Amino acid sequence: MSEPTHKEVLDSEPTHHEEHIVGPKVYGIIFGSLMVFTGLTVAASYANFGVFNAVVALAIACIKAVLVILFFMHVKYSSRLTKLTVAAGFFTFLVLITMTMTDYISRAWGMW
Amino acid sequence: MDSQAIATPPEQEHAEHPPYLRHHFATVEQQKETSTFGMWLFLLTEIMFFGGLFAAYLIYRNWYYPAFVAGSHQLSIALGATNTAVLICSSFTMAMGVHAAELRKRKELVGWLLATILLGCVFLGIKAVEYREKWEKQHVPGLNFSAEGFTRVDPNYPDDKPLAPDMAAKTVVYFSLYFAMTGMHALHMIIGVSILLVLVVRAWGGAYTQGHMTTVENFGLYWHFVDIVWIFLFPLLYLISRHQ
Numbered sequence: 001m002s003e004p005t006h007k008e009v010l011d012s013e014p015t016h017h018e019e020h021i022v023g024p025k026v027y028g029i030i031f032g033s034l035m036v037f038t039g040l041t042v043a044a045s046y047a048n049f050g051v052f053n054a055v056v057a058l059a060i061a062c063i064k065a066v067l068v069i070l071f072f073m074h075v076k077y078s079s080r081l082t083k084l085t086v087a088a089g090f091f092t093f094l095v096l097i098t099m100t101m102t103d104y105i106s107r108a109w110g111m112w
Numbered sequence: 113m114d115s116q117a118i119a120t121p122p123e124q125e126h127a128e129h130p131p132y133l134r135h136h137f138a139t140v141e142q143q144k145e146t147s148t149f150g151m152w153l154f155l156l157t158e159i160m161f162f163g164g165l166f167a168a169y170l171i172y173r174n175w176y177y178p179a180f181v182a183g184s185h186q187l188s189i190a191l192g193a194t195n196t197a198v199l200i201c202s203s204f205t206m207a208m209g210v211h212a213a214e215l216r217k218r219k220e221l222v223g224w225l226l227a228t229i230l231l232g233c234v235f236l237g238i239k240a241v242e243y244r245e246k247w248e249k250q251h252v253p254g255l256n257f258s259a260e261g262f263t264r265v266d267p268n269y270p271d272d273k274p275l276a277p278d279m280a281a282k283t284v285v286y287f288s289l290y291f292a293m294t295g296m297h298a299l300h301m302i303i304g305v306s307i308l309l310v311l312v313v314r315a316w317g318g319a320y321t322q323g324h325m326t327t328v329e330n331f332g333l334y335w336h337f338v339d340i341v342w343i344f345l346f347p348l349l350y351l352i353s354r355h356q
Contacts, residue, residue: 021211021214021215022207022211023211024208024211027204027207027208027211028204030204031200031201031203031204034200034203035197035200038193038196038197038200041346041347041351042189042193042351044351045189045347045350045351045352045354045355046354048355049355050355053351053352053354053355054352057347057348057351057352058344058347058348058352060347061343061344061346061347064340064343065340065343065344068203068336068339068340068343069336069340071207072203072204072206072207072332072336072339073332073333073336073337074329078148079145081145081149082145082148082149082152085149085152085153085156086152086156089152089155089156089159090159092156093159093160093163096160096163096167097163097166097167097170100167100171101167101170101171104171104174
């Protein structure tokens with residue numbers, strides 16, 4: 001066996017990931033789930049859950065967003081670098097939102 | 113040329129590389145990884161941008177809650193839900209387009225991209241219908257706005273109490289945020305459709321089906337991101353205030 005070439009060494013670097021082609025079947029399932037969740041969130045808005053209407057609607061929106069990110073945007077099949085980038089971005093976003101809301105979440109609810 | 117000579121071991125010097133592999137990358141894989149990374153960094157700035165609008169919406173909704181509920185009742189859930197479905201379909205066709213590019217199927221790629229353009233235009237058309245209705249009802253802040261209607265009971269929501277004049281005046285905040293958020297989203301859609309038109313022409317010429325499809329893939333990331341923004345806009349603007 002000859003020495004591995006420069007190219008082969010680079011291909012085994014940590015940024016490398018398996019070339020993964022996501023098939024139409026996966027896309028179809030995700031598409032169907034997104035449609036079902038859309039129907040669900042509209043139906044839920046007609047029921048009266050009080051303050052939980054917003055919670056339910058946002059929870060469904062988060063599930064839909066995660067499905068899009070993982071499958072349509074291929075993050076599930078991406079390298080660790082990409083996964084870390086996406087996760088770090090959303091984490092930073094949550095920190096910023098929480099810091100903005102500190103006054104509201106740390107004082108009497110509904111008194112502002 | 114000079115830096116290349118320094119950076120690469122002598123035995124490798126100016127290796128043959130396909131035209132789509134930039135000189136400073138060793139492999140197509142490395143080049144793809146780099147551009148995906150860069151694209152995600154751009155999308156993160158977009159998250160922060162829309163995030164600011166979402167935070168403003170959250171806080172003002174707490175401040176002027178009755179005005180936001182009354183404003184929200186002026187939107188059509190049917191049109192909003194239809195647009196959500198249209199946008200999810202367009203995300204699906206875009207994902208299938210990326211798949212066709214991976215399989216190097218030129219005509220399929222062009223077909224899926226054209227379908228995505230069509231669905232994007234349908235979305236913008238429905239949005240235009242909604243904007244037109246806002247104009248007719250005098251709900252466009254800065255150009256054509258009257259809060260007077262909110263001091264009376266809306267026949268579609270007979271259980272709603274009419275707002276006091278000072279709270280009714282705050283509906284302008286709801287509609288300002290409505291236009292800022294959906295307007296910025298629509299602008300992203302218009303930019304997306306414009307880029308898609310270029311992509312279709314180049315894809316027809318075979319640009320993305322000969323071993324290099326990073327452009328299509330990264331555009332797909334952008335398109336899906338715009339879809340995600342709408343996935344949050346729809347419940348926040350249309351749905352969550354139905355019952356209060």
